[in-house]
Amino acid sequence: MALYDYFLEDDIDLRASFMPLTGRVAEIFAAGFTGGELDPAELFAFTDLTRQAIAYQPEVISRLRELKEMLSGGTPPAVEPDRHCLSPHRCEFWEHCTKGKPEFWVMNLAGITQERMESLAAAGIEDIRDVPDGFPLTALQQRIRACVVNGVEYVAPELTDELRDVEWPAHFLDFETVAPAIPRYAGTRPYQTTPFQWSDHILHEDGSLDHREFLHEDEDDPREAFCRTLLEALGDMGSIFIYTTYEVKIITGLAEAFPYYSERLLAAADRTKDLCATVKRHFYHPGFQGSFSLKSVLPALVPSMGYEGLAIQEGNQASLEYLRMLNPSVPAGERARIKAELLTYCRHDTLAMVRIREELLKRF
Numbered sequence: 017m018a019l020y021d022y023f024l025e026d027d028i029d030l031r032a033s034f035m036p037l038t039g040r041v042a043e044i045f046a047a048g049f050t051g052g053e054l055d056p057a058e059l060f061a062f063t064d065l066t067r068q069a070i071a072y073q074p075e076v077i078s079r080l081r082e083l084k085e086m087l088s089g090g091t092p093p094a095v096e097p098d099r100h101c102l103s104p105h106r107c108e109f110w111e112h113c114t115k116g117k118p119e120f121w122v123m124n125l126a127g128i129t130q131e132r133m134e135s136l137a138a139a140g141i142e143d144i145r146d147v148p149d150g151f152p153l154t155a156l157q158q159r160i161r162a163c164v165v166n167g168v169e170y171v172a173p174e175l176t177d178e179l180r181d182v183e184w185p186a187h188f189l190d191f192e193t194v195a196p197a198i199p200r201y202a203g204t205r206p207y208q209t210t211p212f213q214w215s216d217h218i219l220h221e222d223g224s225l226d227h228r229e230f231l232h233e234d235e236d237d238p239r240e241a242f243c244r245t246l247l248e249a250l251g252d253m254g255s256i257f258i259y260t261t262y263e264v265k266i267i268t269g270l271a272e273a274f275p276y277y278s279e280r281l282l283a284a285a286d287r288t289k290d291l292c293a294t295v296k297r298h299f300y301h302p303g304f305q306g307s308f309s310l311k312s313v314l315p316a317l318v319p320s321m322g323y324e325g326l327a328i329q330e331g332n333q334a335s336l337e338y339l340r341m342l343n344p345s346v347p348a349g350e351r352a353r354i355k356a357e358l359l360t361y362c363r364h365d366t367l368a369m370v371r372i373r374e375e376l377l378k379r380f
Contacts, residue, residue, distance in 0.1 A: 179377055
């Protein structure tokens, strides 16, 4: 029996259903979903891969034999973790395989290449503190190594100038977004990033702190309400702290999609200050473990503000929970709980930026 006989579903035979990216598929990817009823079958292009699949059959048999032997063993295989374990996604066994690694594992040298990881491993070096002085490192990696070896922070004199270069009131802004494979809203394409929530902590020059937030709860397109409420909160004055330039990308995309708001949105984008970039240029704490993500920087600088106690702890989870909140089959009480958890998570991120800036200013 030919391999393609296993790939029949609803009378669709891959032998005869090759379809290039044309028609409705190309239209949705190029111009965006125009609204109305959408047939999911229109979003797929079929290609006959029988010949290629058959060519892999001998290797599949060999791989299956190896897997069965491994699974029948009494102990898990010894796999040396490295960068390949994180691409394209972190392996689910990452924690298991790295539990014996030193606190300051060389993997924590930000941006270290696989080649240099292997070079250090060949020399029996796993701890950053054991990396020889002459080993080729980038300037950032050298900074990380020096901080770990000496057990001190790196604080550049430029840090305070950047943190204090503020037009008041200072906004601390964070967005949550969703990027569904099948577009939900007219004018959007598959996997297009669509913002549905923002949080803004507003720090005044006298030290007082306000908070505003938005979460779109209806099933219609959230973008117009997102723009309108965001611009009302940001006003025309004040620096806008963000963590990475993700928010700028979202704002510029909204400006293109909604010309009515374009001028004000782009003006807001011009007021942004990337706190992550500032930290990466001018500061390092050994507790960062080589990462400058908010999830790494916050607990090192503000231990009382970790993410462990939050029901939602990262952006992908927030996206999934948002889509679940919109599902009418989910009970009302559950939807209310999801809403509260989404608001708590986004609010936590913007307050985190406020506290990180405060902690960094204490270094001077």
